[in-house]
Amino acid sequence: MKIRSPRKPKGQGAERREEILDAAQSLFAQKGVHAVSTRQIAEIAGISQPALYAYFATKDDIAAELCVRAFAILGQRMAEARVDYTPTPKNFERCLRVYIDFGLDHPDAYRVAFMLEKSVDGPLSKEKNGLEKTGGKPMAAGKAVFAVFVEMVAEFHARGETVSNDAMAASQVLWAGLHGLVALLIARPEFPWIDREQLIATHVAMLTRGALK
Amino acid sequence: MKIRSPRKPKGQGAERREEILDAAQSLFAQKGVHAVSTRQIAEIAGISQPALYAYFATKDDIAAELCVRAFAILGQRMAEARVDYTPTPKNFERCLRVYIDFGLDHPDAYRVAFMLEKSVDGPLSKEKNGLEKTGGKPMAAGKAVFAVFVEMVAEFHARGETVSNDAMAASQVLWAGLHGLVALLIARPEFPWIDREQLIATHVAMLTRGALK
DNA sequence: AGCATTGTCGATCACCGATAACTTATCACC
């Protein structure tokens, strides 16, 4: 009685949402987020464009949903990287690499979470909750990942093996350092980078050397 | 009622162009690049919207022009920072700070140069020159700044005071590390950062320690 | 004066994200 049976009237009902997300992910990865229109998504998904808005309030919400899903994968990967983890610089570097590899594997999700332009909305914010717009949920997912860094750094900090005596400061600059490489490789792939593998290795080594004793 | 100026033949070529750039810079700084329309720019500049296209081919070109101008300032600042420069870690850190301060002082220019989404254009590039679109000239200006980093690192490298034995690799990861902090502070100012001054100091110290012996 | 050039504008195009109003299909219930 209370149970609301999942209706599947015309399309596959609940599966529609997945179809939309699949279509959007494919298009986003292919042409970038802002270059994809809702009409294109709808066409791939096999529905009319307004039908999207039965499942997502805005186009950005579609990107946000894809983003949180991708970050769930990152969280999983980093958790795996810390199984049987002993705080050695080698393992430290391994975790940093997981972060970088994830960003390069999911550039669109990464862009939505950390690189997209937010609507600043000065004093004229007409939104109900200006902080929880597009960057809200993805940013929350990003914070969860950041928490892992804090945890990692704290381990070394407790052993007195960090350079900074402020674990939070060390975590934030470490994260920023990682983000820099990922963001630049995503945003400017045509830059004459050196060999990518060497680049990543050098970067991770620099960060580790700069953060740990 | 709207006595919108019937004519504005006053502008003498170059002056109009400056007025447009001034209007755009003001609006970009105020509301972000993608939230500003050509009509808004035109209204502030005191001309009609189509008149913009007599001076700039696209809206992105306006942002690009502002960007290269801003980067000229950065080049100037970094040149000043290297006057009477002796390759000590202290001076090294000072130059890194110049870069960070610039990015935070000109977030819109920085975003256009290094953070904006480029139209990837797979094999179906219908543009005349896919690489010289929005990111073209700003990227060139950015490369000029990057060259200063290469120069700086090369000095230490020649003295055998760099960690990496590849000066180019060291330059690129150093730049990436700097970019990370600037980009994150611009894109996610609402993140619970620690005190900004301490954050920058810690970051610069980490990068220096990670790159120099 | 006459004429070409230049600069500007109103009108307009194709497209965008989002919404309104309407139609259709499915369900719960009697």
Next chain:
DNA sequence: GGTGATAAGTTATCGGTGATCGACAATGCT
């Protein structure tokens, strides 16, 4: 089986966007 409620999808449309076109006014040159 009939009936009303409602979820899901559609067409039509809105205001706004970047960009283009043809007409026209202002200017400079001969």
